[in-house]
Amino acid sequence: MVFSPDPKPKRIKLTKKQESELRKQVWTEQHGLCADCGHWVRLDGDTIFNTFHLCHIKSKGSGGGDDRPNRIGKCYRCHILKEHWGENG
Secondary structure, eight states: OOOOOOOOOOOOOOOHHHHHHHHHHHHHHTTTBOTTTOOBOBSSOSSGGGBOEEEESSOGGGTOOSSGGGEEEEOHIIIIIIIITOOOO
16 A cells, blocks of 8 residues: 655735735734734834734744734744744843
8 A cells, every 4th residue: 555645735825915914914913012022013114123024833834824823923033033043032
């Protein structure tokens, strides 16, 4: 008997407009606060360092989608430095 891996579920891919609307929705739901550290972050700052980052809970590479249940908002430090670069504060 030959077993084949289950096909990856079809992920939802958002347009730029949908992504922007979702970012605003998540920011509003979280009252502008980073989900990790609780600092308030601008929805649209003037640089990536002071802008609300819309993140994936389960990475796209691990099968996570762009839909709302898989998205969370973080500040730059928690998103880029901790999540992607592994810095511990």
